[in-house]
Amino acid sequence: MAGMIHAVPGAGRSIAFTFDDGPHPVYTPELLDIFRQAGGKATFFMLGEPMTAHPDTVRAVLADGHEIGNHSYAHPNLTEIDPAEARRDVERASELIERVSGRKPALLRPPYLAANDATDELARSLGFPLIGATNLGTRDWEQPGVEHILALTRPFANEGAILLFHDGFGDRSQTIEAVRTLVRELSADGFELVTVSELLARGALSQSHQASEKPNFL
Ligand SMILES: [Zn+2]
Incomplete structure (x- = not known):
C-alpha cells in the first residue's frame, strides 16, 4: 500500500468525506x-451493480457537484485475484461510471483498502491515485452505534483528512446520523x-507555492 493516500498535507482547513459501496436509493x-444544506462536497466510491440499478441516483450525485470515484465493479479483493482480472474489473467500473454519468473517474479506492505492488502498478497505469482514509477503525458498516462512529472519527477529522463511510448495502441510518453531526461540527x-x-x-498547490517561495541563495 505504498502509494495509498489517507490525508493530504498542505490542503489547509479542508476535509474530504467519502462514501463507499453505493449508490443507495x-x-x-x-x-x-446534508451536503447541500452545508454547502459542502463529497466523494462517492460506487460499485457496478448499484450504479446499474440506480442510474438516476448516480446522476443526482454528479449534478450536485460531488465526485464519483472507482471502487471496482464487483468489489473483489484486488490482491487476491489475477492482475489481469483486477484490471478488467476496475476498467469495467470506469466505463460504467463514464457511461452513466458522462464523466471519467479520477480516483481508485480498492475494495477493503487491499493493495499490493500489482495494485499500485494497476493504479499507476490507469492514472488513478489510490485513496485510503484516516478513520479506518470506524467500521460504520457494522452499525456499531452513532456515538461509536462519532468517537472513532472525530480524532481523525483533521486538516487534509479523508474520511471513510458507507452509503451502500444494508441499513445505513447510523452512518447518516453520524455524518449529519460531523458535517455540522466541522x-x-x-x-x-x-x-x-x-x-x-x-x-x-501548497507544495508548488512552497517551492516557488523558496529563497534562491545561489
Ligand atoms: Zn467497499
Missing part, C-alpha cells in the same frame, strides 16, 4: 441533502468540505 439522497469549526480531487489539488 434512500441513503445517498439523504447525504446529498462546518462550525471552519472546515471546508471538498471532494478528494479538490483536496489533492489544494495539497499540490
Whole structure:
C-alpha cells in the first residue's frame, strides 16, 4: 500500500468525506441533502451493480457537484485475484461510471483498502491515485452505534483528512446520523468540505507555492 493516500498535507482547513459501496436509493439522497444544506462536497466510491440499478441516483450525485470515484465493479479483493482480472474489473467500473454519468473517474479506492505492488502498478497505469482514509477503525458498516462512529472519527477529522463511510448495502441510518453531526461540527469549526480531487489539488498547490517561495541563495 505504498502509494495509498489517507490525508493530504498542505490542503489547509479542508476535509474530504467519502462514501463507499453505493449508490443507495434512500441513503445517498439523504447525504446529498446534508451536503447541500452545508454547502459542502463529497466523494462517492460506487460499485457496478448499484450504479446499474440506480442510474438516476448516480446522476443526482454528479449534478450536485460531488465526485464519483472507482471502487471496482464487483468489489473483489484486488490482491487476491489475477492482475489481469483486477484490471478488467476496475476498467469495467470506469466505463460504467463514464457511461452513466458522462464523466471519467479520477480516483481508485480498492475494495477493503487491499493493495499490493500489482495494485499500485494497476493504479499507476490507469492514472488513478489510490485513496485510503484516516478513520479506518470506524467500521460504520457494522452499525456499531452513532456515538461509536462519532468517537472513532472525530480524532481523525483533521486538516487534509479523508474520511471513510458507507452509503451502500444494508441499513445505513447510523452512518447518516453520524455524518449529519460531523458535517455540522466541522462546518462550525471552519472546515471546508471538498471532494478528494479538490483536496489533492489544494495539497499540490501548497507544495508548488512552497517551492516557488523558496529563497534562491545561489
Ligand atoms: Zn467497499
